[in-house]
Amino acid sequence: MSLVDLRALPRHVAIIMDGNGRWAQRQGFLRTLGHREGSESVRRIVRASRRLGLDALTLYAFSEQNWERPQLEVDALMHLLEDFLVSERDELIARGIRLRTIGRRHRLPARVRGVLEAVMRDTEHLDRMTLTLALSYGGQEEIADAAREIARQAAAGALDPERVDVRSFGNVLPSMEVGPVDLLVRTSGELRISNFLLWATAYAELHFTDRLWPEFT
Numbered sequence: 001m002s003l004v005d006l007r008a009l010p011r012h013v014a015i016i017m018d019g020n021g022r023w024a025q026r027q028g029f030l031r032t033l034g035h036r037e038g039s040e041s042v043r044r045i046v047r048a049s050r051r052l053g054l055d056a057l058t059l060y061a062f063s064e065q066n067w068e069r070p071q072l073e074v075d076a077l078m079h080l081l082e083d084f085l086v087s088e089r090d091e092l093i094a095r096g097i098r099l100r101t102i103g104r105r106h107r108l109p110a111r112v113r114g115v116l117e118a119v120m121r122d123t124e125h126l127d128r129m130t131l132t133l134a135l136s137y138g139g140q141e142e143i144a145d146a147a148r149e150i151a152r153q154a155a156a157g158a159l160d161p162e163r164v165d166v167r168s169f170g171n172v173l174p175s176m177e178v179g180p181v182d183l184l185v186r187t188s189g190e191l192r193i194s195n196f197l198l199w200a201t202a203y204a205e206l207h208f209t210d211r212l213w214p215e216f217t
């Protein structure tokens with residue numbers, strides 16, 4: 001903490017948490033163990049972000065494309081998410097952290113959705129920091145969904161197409177509710193955006209590190 005210039009902090013940090021599988025393979029473990037270690041990193045980074053005083057932290061926890069992974073791995077990720085929510089609920093409340101999600105939440109298993117929605121309800125009044133979990137999320141999907149909604153309103157005569165501009169479009173994107181991203185981090189050495197926050201990162205600074213997510217501090 002003492003190395004950080006607290007006057008020059010980004011307001012909103014977004015992270016592509018990559019490298020759980022490689023971390024596990026390197027030690028001869030199953031990939032799912034890498035995800036478990038990755039969820040420990042999530043706990044650590046959420047705490048550190050709150051301590052630093054960030055306004056918003058957005059984590060790419062599960063992409064629309066992640067559904068194509070082997071069922072066992074998807075199940076393990078859903079389990080870890082549920083575990084995280086159950087075990088961190090009180091901590092989020094104690095630290096004033098509001099939890100929200102972006103993405104197609106209806107695709108999540110009912111059990112996970114139930115826990116998720118309960119924690120979101122219990123933290124919706126908190127305002128020290130907003131933790132957004134991108135779940136079943138895709139940046140192109142988000143933009144397409146917003147375009148469809150705008151087209152629907154225009155077709156119904158409720159919206160003048162001439163009034164659609166960068167600001168009004170951004171206002172209908174769920175990811176933009178916490179404002180644009182100032183700093184985007186991706187771990188594990190890949191130099192790609194992988195369909196994460198396409199609109200909100202338009203002016204973000206990008207930081208790529210070779211560190212794998214389980215060892216990111």
Ligand code: FPP
Nearest residue numbers: 017018019020021022038039061080081084
């Ligand atoms: C990438 O590792 C990471 C993910 C697929 C999702 C991130 C999930 C977690 C950190 C754990 C659970 C989340 C929460 C919020 C508790 P990878 O499998 O793509 O790694 P690889 O590229 O090395 O195979």
